[in-house]
Amino acid sequence: MIAIDGVSLTLQGTPILHDVSATLPKGELIALIGPNGAGKSSLLSLVARLIPLQSGRITVDGLPVDRTPGRRLARTLTIMRQDTGLAARLTVRELVGFGRFPHSRGRLTDEDRRHIAAALAEFDLTELAGRTLDALSGGQRQRAFVAMAFCQGTDYLLLDEPLNNLDMMYGRQMMRILRHLVDRQGRTVVIVLHDINYAAAYADRIVAMKDGRIIASGPPDAVLTTDGLEAMYGYRMPVHRIGDRLFIPHHD
Amino acid sequence: MAERRVWLAAALALLCAAAFLGLNLRGNIAFVLELRALKLLALVQVAVAVAVATVLLQTITGNRILTPSIMGLDALYLLGQTALVFLLGGIGFAAVDPRLKFVIALAAMVGLAAAVFLPLVRARHSLTVLLLTGALLGILFRSLSSLLARLIDPNDFAVLQGVSYANFNAPQGELLAIGAVLTAVAAAVAWRQRHVLDVMALGPAGAISLGVDWRWSVAGVLLLVVLLVAVSTALVGPVAFLGLLVVALAERLTGTRRHAVLLPAAACIAVTVLAGGQAVLQHGLGGASTLGVVVEFLGGLVFLLLLATGNRR
Ligand SMILES: Nc1ncnc2c1ncn2[C@@H]1O[C@H](COP(=O)(O)OP(=O)(O)O)[C@@H](O)[C@H]1O
Ligand SMILES: [Mg+2]
Numbered sequence A: 001m002i003a004i005d006g007v008s009l010t011l012q013g014t015p016i017l018h019d020v021s022a023t024l025p026k027g028e029l030i031a032l033i034g035p036n037g038a039g040k041s042s043l044l045s046l047v048a049r050l051i052p053l054q055s056g057r058i059t060v061d062g063l064p065v066d067r068t069p070g071r072r073l074a075r076t077l078t079i080m081r082q083d084t085g086l087a088a089r090l091t092v093r094e095l096v097g098f099g100r101f102p103h104s105r106g107r108l109t110d111e112d113r114r115h116i117a118a119a120l121a122e123f124d125l126t127e128l129a130g131r132t133l134d135a136l137s138g139g140q141r142q143r144a145f146v147a148m149a150f151c152q153g154t155d156y157l158l159l160d161e162p163l164n165n166l167d168m169m170y171g172r173q174m175m176r177i178l179r180h181l182v183d184r185q186g187r188t189v190v191i192v193l194h195d196i197n198y199a200a201a202y203a204d205r206i207v208a209m210k211d212g213r214i215i216a217s218g219p220p221d222a223v224l225t226t227d228g229l230e231a232m233y234g235y236r237m238p239v240h241r242i243g244d245r246l247f248i249p250h251h252d
Numbered sequence B: 001m002a003e004r005r006v007w008l009a010a011a012l013a014l015l016c017a018a019a020f021l022g023l024n025l026r027g028n029i030a031f032v033l034e035l036r037a038l039k040l041l042a043l044v045q046v047a048v049a050v051a052v053a054t055v056l057l058q059t060i061t062g063n064r065i066l067t068p069s070i071m072g073l074d075a076l077y078l079l080g081q082t083a084l085v086f087l088l089g090g091i092g093f094a095a096v097d098p099r100l101k102f103v104i105a106l107a108a109m110v111g112l113a114a115a116v117f118l119p120l121v122r123a124r125h126s127l128t129v130l131l132l133t134g135a136l137l138g139i140l141f142r143s144l145s146s147l148l149a150r151l152i153d154p155n156d157f158a159v160l161q162g163v164s165y166a167n168f169n170a171p172q173g174e175l176l177a178i179g180a181v182l183t184a185v186a187a188a189v190a191w192r193q194r195h196v197l198d199v200m201a202l203g204p205a206g207a208i209s210l211g212v213d214w215r216w217s218v219a220g221v222l223l224l225v226v227l228l229v230a231v232s233t234a235l236v237g238p239v240a241f242l243g244l245l246v247v248a249l250a251e252r253l254t255g256t257r258r259h260a261v262l263l264p265a266a267a268c269i270a271v272t273v274l275a276g277g278q279a280v281l282q283h284g285l286g287g288a289s290t291l292g293v294v295v296e297f298l299g300g301l302v303f304l305l306l307l308a309t310g311n312r313r
Helices: A040-047 A092-098 A110-122 A138-151 A168-185 A196-202 A226-233 B002-022 B029-061 B073-095 B098-122 B127-151 B154-164 B173-192 B194-200 B204-209 B214-236 B242-254 B259-284 B291-308
Strands: A002-011 A014-024 A029-033 A055-060 A077-080 A156-160 A188-192 A205-210 A213-218 A240-242 A245-247
Touching: A002 A040, A014 A040, A014 A055, A014 A205, A014 A213, A029 A040, A029 A168, A029 A196, A040 A055, A040 A077, A040 A156, A040 A188, A077 A138, A077 B204, A092 A110, A092 A138, A110 A138, A138 A156, A138 A168, A156 A168, A168 A188, A168 A196, A196 A245, A205 A226, A213 A226, B002 B029, B002 B242, B002 B259, B029 B127, B029 B173, B029 B194, B029 B214, B029 B242, B029 B259, B073 B098, B073 B127, B073 B154, B073 B214, B098 B127, B098 B173, B098 B214, B173 B194, B173 B214, B173 B259, B194 B204, B194 B214, B194 B259, B204 B214, B242 B259, B242 B291, B259 B291
Parallel strands: A029 A188, A029 A205, A077 A156, A156 A188
Antiparallel strands: A002 A014, A002 A055, A205 A213, A240 A245
């Protein structure tokens, strides 16, 4: 469980998050949605201790993120961010292999190699394994970074817009892999999504943010309503139900 | 494959070192050899220090066109030398015990780093702030140096020019020993941390997510960089572009930035450039005092090439 309690954040004098509290249960796929600038990335960065905690408390599986040694936390929690940094000269295999760093500190064991091969296969990267990142398309690179997070083998994965740059086929594949991680391996995935239809189709729970606050949280049926979405995005969109699926044509 | 290229670089380095030692041996061979061995020790030490320091700085900043001279340490060194010449005159400057000069220079550079950079790291300022501070200090020191240089007697000015570029011709046995120990320790620490350095190259977010304590690790790496640069500068003088040159060449040769490969490859290429260059200048061209200038020229060219080809990061 990720417990966020009374967290506020101010960066360079600008308040970013206001007294945010939330409980994200273990073993669920949780979608974080909300307009640009709502504070989604900031909240994930705080949970992943990329930004120091200023006020409030965050624990992951009972480990306080501001006081647990980084190495310990790296076996429980990982984050993949939007700006995936610079590692141009790395091969895909090397990058994915970094996921094993918290376990073997860079000296790969046979078990590590098995994990790496599995991650490459899972994300359809085996054929690209020897390529360097600067020789990949944006979507391929994105998959490589998610594969690295997967390879880290943590119970909690925080993914900031992992569908960026992915075409429909790979977007769907990514969501299915994540769903599989949750259903079969009991992992917890917190994912920032912009397409609410993906959230509707794949998430167990949706947390909606706006202006540095959580304005709704619950199962897709409860959060994705015409009124709720208007409060978030500022315009009305119909919410259709097709079978047991919600479908939201938000673009017309 | 990359590993094999390291051995190639090592072989080249050995060859150049041997050429430097063995070419044109004449007269009192034991004496000449001893002198050359001392010089070679200085060359190797500076080569290793500059190569390792440059790799480390580029790794933590995620920037492939930075050299440690952005931190302003060599500018401070230059200012110190200029001030000494200004105060003591050319003859007085030459009379000062080199060991004293070494200690003063080392203390000033490490002191500056401790006074300016450590508080910045402690206050969680970003590396950009830190580098900007270093660059500004560098400009300030350089301006002060040129102001002082204008006030210096023209005869003394020649002395000053002599210390503005790296000079490998007058190594002091004891200083070399101290420098060699410090450089070896710093390089060994960097080598032991090679896997952590690989992860740090992913940037703060990636490294923290993989369990690296970013702030402490950056502080530690900066400490190594400062130590290496200070030792090599105090020993032979400033070498701004050598690091850029050899790291770019090493990356080209091995095709990777993995530190297990890049660190030794860059060090070997640095030895090749310095020892080989010195051998050529000394035995081929007669005068050996200009190696520092030649290396800076080549390094500057590489810098412009990197800029022009868009390899800015
Ligand atoms: N380092 C920073 N300094 C000041 N403001 C920031 C910083 N980073 C983000 N912000 C601001 O915080 C708000 C939330 O940003 P972010 O968490 O990235 O939103 P989201 O991911 O939901 O789009 C935005 O208004 C953004 O401009
Ligand atoms: Mg964001």
